[in-house]
Amino acid sequence: MFDRRLLKNFDWILLLLLIIISAISVLNLYSATYPLRQAGGSVIFMKQIYWFIIGFAALLFMTTFDYHLLGRLAYPAYFFALALLIVVLLKGEVRSGSQRWLSLGGVMFQPAELMKIALVIALARFFSEHDHPNGYRLRDLWRPFLLMALPCGLIIKEPDLGTALTIGIVCFSVILFAKVRLKSLLILVIGAFLAAPFIWVNLQEYQQKRILTYLSPEMDPLGAGYHINQSKIAIGSGLVWGKGFLQGTQTRLHFLPEQHTDFAFSVLAEEWGFAGSLILLLLYLFLMLWGINIARTSKDKFGALISLGVVAIIFWQMAINVSMVTGLLPVVGIPLVLFSYGGSSIVSTMAGMGLLMNISMRRFMFQ
Amino acid sequence: MKRSGFDPVSAEAFSKRFRIVGFLIIAVTVALVMRLWLLQIVNGPSYRIQSENNRIHLQDIPSLRGLILDRNGRLLVANEPSFDLYVIPEEIQDPVKLFSNLRYLVGIIPEQVEKRLDGNNLRYPFKPVLLKKDITSEQLALVETHLFNLPGVLIQVRPKRHYLFGPSACHLIGYMGQISENQLKSGKYPENKAGDLIGKCGVEKKWEKYLNGLRGGEQVEVDAAGRTLKVVSRKPPVPGQNIFLTIDSKLQFLAEKNLKGKKGAIVAMNPNNGEVLAMASSPTFDPNRFVAGIDRTEWNKMVSSKDYPLQNRAISGLYPPGSVFKIVVALAGLQEGLLDPEEEVFCNGRYRLGDHTYRCWKKWGHGEVSLHRGLVESCDVYFYTMGRRLGIDKMAYYAKMLGLGRPTGFELGFEKQGLVPTREWKLKRWGIPWQAGETISMAIGQSFLLVTPLQMASMISAVFNGGYLYRPKVIERVGKNGKDVYHFKPDPMGHLQIKEENLMLVRKALIGVVNEPHGTGRRARLKRVIVAGKTGTAQVINLETEKGLGKKADLPSGLRDHAWFVAVAPAEHPVLALAILIENGGHGGSAAAPIAKRLFKAYLEEG
Numbered sequence: 001m002f003d004r005r006l007l008k009n010f011d012w013i014l015l016l017l018l019i020i021i022s023a024i025s026v027l028n029l030y031s032a033t034y035p036l037r038q039a040g041g042s043v044i045f046m047k048q049i050y051w052f053i054i055g056f057a058a059l060l061f062m063t064t065f066d067y068h069l070l071g072r073l074a075y076p077a078y079f080f081a082l083a084l085l086i087v088v089l090l091k092g093e094v095r096s097g098s099q100r101w102l103s104l105g106g107v108m109f110q111p112a113e114l115m116k117i118a119l120v121i122a123l124a125r126f127f128s129e130h131d132h133p134n135g136y137r138l139r140d141l142w143r144p145f146l147l148m149a150l151p152c153g154l155i156i157k158e159p160d161l162g163t164a165l166t167i168g169i170v171c172f173s174v175i176l177f178a179k180v181r182l183k184s185l186l187i188l189v190i191g192a193f194l195a196a197p198f199i200w201v202n203l204q205e206y207q208q209k210r211i212l213t214y215l216s217p218e219m220d221p222l223g224a225g226y227h228i229n230q231s232k233i234a235i236g237s238g239l240v241w242g243k244g245f246l247q248g249t250q251t252r253l254h255f256l257p258e259q260h261t262d263f264a265f266s267v268l269a270e271e272w273g274f275a276g277s278l279i280l281l282l283l284y285l286f287l288m289l290w291g292i293n294i295a296r297t298s299k300d301k302f303g304a305l306i307s308l309g310v311v312a313i314i315f316w317q318m319a320i321n322v323s324m325v326t327g328l329l330p331v332v333g334i335p336l337v338l339f340s341y342g343g344s345s346i347v348s349t350m351a352g353m354g355l356l357m358n359i360s361m362r363r364f365m366f367q
Numbered sequence: 368m369k370r371s372g373f374d375p376v377s378a379e380a381f382s383k384r385f386r387i388v389g390f391l392i393i394a395v396t397v398a399l400v401m402r403l404w405l406l407q408i409v410n411g412p413s414y415r416i417q418s419e420n421n422r423i424h425l426q427d428i429p430s431l432r433g434l435i436l437d438r439n440g441r442l443l444v445a446n447e448p449s450f451d452l453y454v455i456p457e458e459i460q461d462p463v464k465l466f467s468n469l470r471y472l473v474g475i476i477p478e479q480v481e482k483r484l485d486g487n488n489l490r491y492p493f494k495p496v497l498l499k500k501d502i503t504s505e506q507l508a509l510v511e512t513h514l515f516n517l518p519g520v521l522i523q524v525r526p527k528r529h530y531l532f533g534p535s536a537c538h539l540i541g542y543m544g545q546i547s548e549n550q551l552k553s554g555k556y557p558e559n560k561a562g563d564l565i566g567k568c569g570v571e572k573k574w575e576k577y578l579n580g581l582r583g584g585e586q587v588e589v590d591a592a593g594r595t596l597k598v599v600s601r602k603p604p605v606p607g608q609n610i611f612l613t614i615d616s617k618l619q620f621l622a623e624k625n626l627k628g629k630k631g632a633i634v635a636m637n638p639n640n641g642e643v644l645a646m647a648s649s650p651t652f653d654p655n656r657f658v659a660g661i662d663r664t665e666w667n668k669m670v671s672s673k674d675y676p677l678q679n680r681a682i683s684g685l686y687p688p689g690s691v692f693k694i695v696v697a698l699a700g701l702q703e704g705l706l707d708p709e710e711e712v713f714c715n716g717r718y719r720l721g722d723h724t725y726r727c728w729k730k731w732g733h734g735e736v737s738l739h740r741g742l743v744e745s746c747d748v749y750f751y752t753m754g755r756r757l758g759i760d761k762m763a764y765y766a767k768m769l770g771l772g773r774p775t776g777f778e779l780g781f782e783k784q785g786l787v788p789t790r791e792w793k794l795k796r797w798g799i800p801w802q803a804g805e806t807i808s809m810a811i812g813q814s815f816l817l818v819t820p821l822q823m824a825s826m827i828s829a830v831f832n833g834g835y836l837y838r839p840k841v842i843e844r845v846g847k848n849g850k851d852v853y854h855f856k857p858d859p860m861g862h863l864q865i866k867e868e869n870l871m872l873v874r875k876a877l878i879g880v881v882n883e884p885h886g887t888g889r890r891a892r893l894k895r896v897i898v899a900g901k902t903g904t905a906q907v908i909n910l911e912t913e914k915g916l917g918k919k920a921d922l923p924s925g926l927r928d929h930a931w932f933v934a935v936a937p938a939e940h941p942v943l944a945l946a947i948l949i950e951n952g953g954h955g956g957s958a959a960a961p962i963a964k965r966l967f968k969a970y971l972e973e974g
Contacts, residue, residue, distance in 0.1 A: 035590075133380070177384055230591075233421065236406040236414025249422045253590035270418075274407040278400060285396045289389055296385040304381060308388070319395050326402045 010063075011294075011360040017287045018059070018338070018353055022052045024268070024280060025339045031245060032260040032267045032341075035252050044260055044341055051343040055350030062354025063361060070355075071302055074118075074125040078147065081118040084111035085154040092158075100158050110344035112163045115151045117352050119167060120174065120309030122147055127178040128302040135181040138188070144175055161207055162333035166317055173312040174305060227257040231325045235269040235277075242273030260341040262333060266325045280339070284318050294360040303359040310352040313337065423599060424589045427560075430580030431526055433607030435540060435570060437616040438644075438843050442531060444540055444571075449527030450507045452499040456484050457492035457592065458519035468517060473499055473506045491593025495521050501659050528564070528658050534651035536619055538679035539612070539779065539841055541569020542654035544661075558582055564658070568677075570610060570841070571654075573779055577845055577852065580607035608852060611843040613642040621969050622647040625962045630950040632680035632820040634839075635966060638828030638935055638944040640857035641837025644970075646821075648680040682775075682782040685817040686948055689903030689955065690745045690887075691933050692766070692812030694830065694873060697742060699765035700753045701869035708738040708872050714748035718807070725751055725807050728904070742876035745887045745902060747811050754810020759801055762809055763789045768863055769826045769836075771818050776838040776860055785822055788815035813906055824946035827933045830870060830877075831899070831941045834863035877901055878938045881960075891934060891960040896971045900934025900945075900963060902955030927951040932959030936967045943970050 026048055033044045070077075084102065088111050093101040101108045126144055130136075148171040155164040180188070200208065234250035243249065248270035250256050256263050256270075269277045288311050295307030317337040323329040335342055337349055406414065435444035452473060459465055466477035475498055484496055502510070510522060528543050544567040546559050558579060559565060565579070566572035583604030588596045615635075622633040626649035635645035652669060661669075669676055678684065700706025716732035718725040727733065727747040733740065741749035754762060766772060772787030786792075788809070790801040808814040821839055829836045838858040845853040863870075877899040880888040887902040907926050930952030935941035945963050952958030 177388070179380075179384075230421075232406060233414050233417045235403070236411050237418035238407055239411040239415060240408065250418050253422055253588070253596070255418075255421050255591040269403065269407065274403055274411075277403050277407070281396055281400055281403075285393065288392045288396075292385055292389050292392065296382060301381075308385075311388075311392075315392055315395070319399065322399050323402075326399070326406055328402060 006063075006361050009361040009364065011357045014287075014290055014294075014353065014357055014360065015059075017283060017290065018056075018350070021280075021283055021287070021338050022055075024283075025264075026052065027245075028264060028268045028271075028339070029260055029341055031248065031271060032251060032264055034246055035254065047343070048341050048346075051346045052350075054343075055346045058347050059350040059354035059357065062351050063358045065358075066362060067303060067306065067355060067358045070121050070306075071125050071128075074121045078115075078118045078122040081111055081115040082150060082154070085115060085151055087111070089154060089157055098158050098160055100160050100163075108343070110163075110342075112151070112155050112158070112160060112167070113344035113348040115155070116163075116167055116170065116313055117310075117348050117355070119147060119151060119171060120306060120313070120352070121355075123171060123174045124302050124305035124309060127174070127305055128300065131301075132179070135179040136175075136184065137181055138184045141175065141180070141184075144171070147171075159204060159207075160333070161203075162335075165332060166313070166320070166334055169316050170309060170312045173316070174309050177308055178305065227263075227331055228327050230255045230257065231263055231266045232327050234263075234266040235326060238270040238273040238277075240273050240275060242269075242271045242276055245271055247271060261335050262321070262331070262340065263325055264340040265322055265336050268339075269325075281322070284314070288315055288318075291356055294356055294363070297363050298359045299363050303363070306355055307359050310356050313349065313352060421591075422588055423586050424595075426585045426587055428583035428585060428601075428604045429526060430582050430604035431606040432528060432580065433574075433578040433845075433847070434609045435578075436609060436611050437614045437619070438611060438642075439615065440611070441616045443536065443612070443614075443616065445529050445531060446526040447529040448524045449501045451497060451523050451525055452502050452506075452510065453495035453521040453523055454480075454484070454498055455493055455495050455519050455521060457594075460518045465517060465519065468513065469498070469520070472509045472513060473502055475499055491589075491591075493590075493595075494593030495523070501527065528654075530654045532616075532620070533653045533655060535616075535623055536612075536614060536646070537569075537651050537654050538648045538677075538681070539569050539614065539646055540654065541566055541571035541573075541779075542652075542657040543567060543571055544657055567657070569679075569779055570612070574608075574610055574842070574845065577608040578610065581605035606847065608845050609847050610845050613637075613644060613841050613843045613855065614646070615644045615970075618966065618970055619645040619647060621645075621966060622962075623649070623651070625965060626949075629952065630674060630680070631948045631952065632684055632946075633948075633962070633966070634681045634820045634824040634946045635970075636824050636828060636839060636944050638832045638941045639837075640855075641825070641828070641839045642843070642855065643839050643841045644943065645966075646679075646681045646841065648678070648684070650674045650676040652676045679779075679781065680948070680950075681820045682777055682779070684819060684948070684950075685783055685785055686819075686929050686931075686950075687814075687816050687905040688771075688812040688818045688823065689905035689929070689931050690747075690812055691823060691901050691903035691931050691955075692810075692816060693742060693745065693750050694826070694877070694901055694933075695766050695769055695771070696750050696754055696757065696762060696810050697738060697873050697876070698769070698830075698863075698865055698869060699757055699761050701738075701872060702765070702865045703757065703761055705756050705761075706738060706753055711735040711737050712741070712746075712749045712752045714746050716748070718748045718751040720751075720755070720804060720807055723804055725804075738872065739876045739879060740885075742873070742901070743879035743883050743886045745880075750810045751807050754806055755803075757810075759788070759790060759806045759809065762806070763787050766816075768861075768865075769829060770861070771816075771822055771826065775819075775821050775825050775836075776858070777821060778838075778840055778842065782821070783819055785819055786815055786817040812903060820946040820948045823931070823933045823948075824944050827900070827935055827946065828941075828944040829863055830873060831935045831938070831944070833867070834865060834870065835859045836861040836863070874899060874938065877934075881934070887956040888932060888934070888960045888963075890956060891932065891963040891967070893936070893964060893967055893972065896936050896967060897938040898934055898936040898963070898967055899938040899941075900932055900960070902960060903929075903931030903933070904953070904955050905929040905931060907951065927953055930955040930958035932956075932963050934960075934963045934967070936971060943967065 029048050030045045088102055092099040100110050123144055152164045152168050234256050250270050251259055251267045256266055259267050291311035295304045298304045314337055317334055320334045321336040324331055431446055436442050466480050469475045543564040546563045546565045566575040583602050585601045586599040588599055618635055622645045626647050631649055633647045636643045714727055714733040714736050716727045716730050733746045736746045736749045766787040772785050774782050774784045793801045805814045838860050843855050844851045880886040881891050881898045881900050888900045891898050906928055930949040932947045932955050935944045947959040947962050949958045
């Protein structure tokens, strides 16, 4: 199975980008949890290192086989993930009001993260099997929509609006990319607008409140708007060069909410300023464009769609998270991919990166 | 599975779409960078300030208010620690148990506590919340002994104004109260904040700026939970200046003792410079009651009481001077040459003017009366005669000269100037011309005349100090650590345009009042010191009405005469002047003169 050519085609640049981002993440997490060091903050920081190690292992593992093998495993893997989502709802661990975690021998794991990758693979298989060069009509798309709707429904039930949103928007990106007819697209958009009130009614009260706060943050400066405001203060007060490593007052004095998960970027922006934030965003940009390049040069539609899906996972989570912490979007609870603390997300994202690398390594090979 | 490699058409279509995707990714990233630019570069400085404000809290350190002492350095007003009960919401382990304990120990009702913690425990769970201000020492002891059982409870110490002798000299010293919104807005209190206590009356008010000192402050770094982490910088408070009053507290206490249970006022002053040595007014109030914030019902009771405990009768109580005014008539007559001291007037107990009869207090009359005897025995008929001879205009002129009907210039507020009637005043005020009969009653200090006890003290001082009307003062010095910012200086406001020989004649007569067998003030007589003075019995109602009411002692106390005694001692070179007024006390000779005796005795013989 291992081939000299594979090693030769190994995507060192992708690996290097990931190592740099992980290193910055770990460093930033050290600072974010520094004030908690007496209360077990160092545990979080150490755990993140372990998760990155596991993540890189997963990445390497994902390069060891030909990605076409996944075509065959796509649906079984999808249903396996779906089953786990049901198990979560039945027997999952409840933490701060939501049931998202499964305990695997003491290690906590979020099946929703696994679903992101499984869904991308399943969609890629669907679209590579069903070709419509002139674009898909709605009736052709009922299976992708069903594939998407089932896990989204289960995840909203946990509740985890952020992940459901990510999955939904990633799926739409893949579907759109696969090309939908204009008429069908219009129907979809109009349908979405009509469905909005029903979605609103079904949202949890705190979720509604977040959206309302987003629309007018002054409404409640000490309530829900407080977090957005404190995050903006943290980011803005970083100025050009930042307050310095471990010197962020907003971070150190806990003014930032969830500073090691959703608001990890604010910590970086406060301590490293515009310069630091810019560098991180450019790293992400480079990573995404590199991914798009892999997709573009992949040798088949299956590979291209998987690559695109993986890039979409990175792109949307990054864009939504940074928009959220800078006050451009409501607080929806989406962590910054590869940067925030969170084991399941790191491992599944790294696995996705492994797929990208797999596709990159095999683009010139013919069997 | 079918291997679907790219056919050239779809590869090209994909390639185009990938370019669009790439462009979109770049566009969004650029938008995010621009957002960061806006936050960190354009608006960064303002966010930096906000982050500093988040981090740094300002905490006040109250300054110690200046002490108030008497002329001998005896402490009258100090600051004592007051203990406030706080709770740190985050450190409460079992709220139900804690609140039931607190109810038992300090009587805090759990519902009230929960109300105060509500909404507070979310934003700054480590910021102490005040539960009860100024707990008693018993409560403090209870809380301290059970502190191990009360996690989250915190006692903080704060200086509190303490009036060592309670109601003693309360009208002079004043009291403290919360600064009002108008006072805050006025800009006259730049050092103060809402909720602060400031002097509301008396010395506390007048010298507020000096007593208050400068508030200190601390910049402390706090975290988002309100927990104090460290002190960033500290400005120590500057204690206020200490105030030494001219009051001799021994004399003050004695004066107050003599007023106990009565309504009235006593002013004791140094006749040679205007220093007020004692100023008592009765009834009194306890300024300590105001410190913790007086409750509304108690305040209303105090304000609406007919006894006016808040009023300083020594400076704002207005009374007819009664026979004390005879000093003015005597001096006016002598100085104007209308009165020959040797001239004798016959008193048969009555004086007729037109169809009206004015009576002397001595029903059967004094017989032949000269100026000396007229003053010594306070013969009304003698002064009716002289008053009529002088006329209203001259009496009013000399009354003003002696400091009546105008403010003495006392440095604490609320002084009343009293009233010396004139023809113009009468016409303007009442629309009727001055009546001859009014001149007669004015000669014995009735009619429309109104004076304050302080004016009386000031007047008698002037008669004995060579004619100087000094501004009465109550502040000896203000300062601390041996550095005075103010020191008492005598302030002569005026000099009597009366010849020394005329003053001498009156002085001699006033010595007689106390020391001669028939003198009305003989109850003020001392063995070793010569006291000089004048009694007064000021009618509250006129004699006409009185006739119908029977014997004076049977009158309702509110209608009984006010008793005056105005005196100095030792007569040769006086060091103490007194003005004593007992409301509805009856005769000056019996109700007021004995008090003067006790005060002179204590001050001159025992002091």
